[in-house]
């Protein structure tokens with residue numbers, strides 16, 4: 001028994017450390033869909049307007065791009081650059097229809113699909129890459145896109161060990177091309193990557209980096225932490241360093257895992273591994289407070305409490321289910337911390353997540369019977385009112401006094417995505 005358990009654990013550790021992520025990005029998506037639907041538009045410069053009569057283009061065809069037209073340009077600029085451009089009002093129902101087909105198509109290769117936008121997905125091929133090579137999967141996806149979505153559609157594909165690099169690879173790949181970032185070419189590609197090909201470095205950050213005389217990722221990597229922190233703050237300083245090194249610890253999150261209103265979750269990725277129990281405790285409490293506050297805002301309460309940890313090549317997920325409902329940060333934290341303590345986690349921690357499930361509408365439950373409970377509920381309500389008036393964490397638990405308060409990643413934005421794609425997966 002001992003030996004078998006050891007073998008399984010060895011396999012688990014192996015698969016946790018060797019991620020294979022594929023990013024597929026439909027080229028010039030809106031314009032290609034219009035060209036697919038209307039063959040007279042093929043081979044022509046096409047600009048998409050948000051609605052008829054609007055004054056800037058929200059997307060354009062490759063033919064328009066080669067003439068210098070870019071997304072977001074005003075109509076006046078577009079028409080002076082490319083007088084023969086054909087302007088078409090956006091048809092989002094039509095784009096959604098193609099997106100659903102695209103999702104069905106990529107879901108044949110793995111169930112670990114993250115919808116990143118209407119025309120972009122991440123596939124986690126970690127558990128299948130020994131059966132089918134990622135290159136094979138990439139070529140097959142490209143073949144099927146033109147076969148099933150239409151010959152006017154094409155996609156670029158990036159393959160790498162994390163989402164940041166996979167997306168960078170598809171951005172650097174030529175139209176309908178495939179690029180894999182490996183240990184061998186990573187440093188060279190990072191050094192060559194323009195900031196606008198790097199997910200996370202938007203035009204505002206680019207402008208601020210340029211103002212400091214920083215024009216490349218290796219330059220960011222070589223800038224001392226304290227200078228980056230001073231210029232970009234405690235969030236963006238360390239984040240830029242990670243990006244510059246090609247580091248990304250965010251998992252592929254499937255629509256199923258986003259959870260609907262069946263659970264409320266909060267996650268956070270630390271900027272460096274930690275083994276400091278006080279820091280871990282502080283971040284957990286922080287995440288629990290955020291989740292509990294969200295629950296109360298939604299008028300919900302729950303009785304299942306979950307914890308997710310990653311780091312040092314390991315990951316673990318677990319939960320406990322209670323008999324009584326709660327929306328109190330302190331109660332939820334007690335449960336989550338009990339899970340954490342029971343694991344005796346001895347590895348570095350990089351990613352932490354907490355969730356509350358088995359939710360119920362609070363108004364449907366009976367009021368608390370005991371005075372202590374009633375008092376604690378009134379206290380929580382008062383704290384919420386203070387925080388809503390004076391900003392998050394104006395009043396907060398003492399365990400958050402040391403260390404910095406983090407703004408966790410909420411699932412609201414992705415929750416919206418789930419709503420948009422309901423029924424499609």
Ligand SMILES: [Mg+2]
Pocket residue numbers: 025026027028029119
């Ligand atoms: Mg695209």
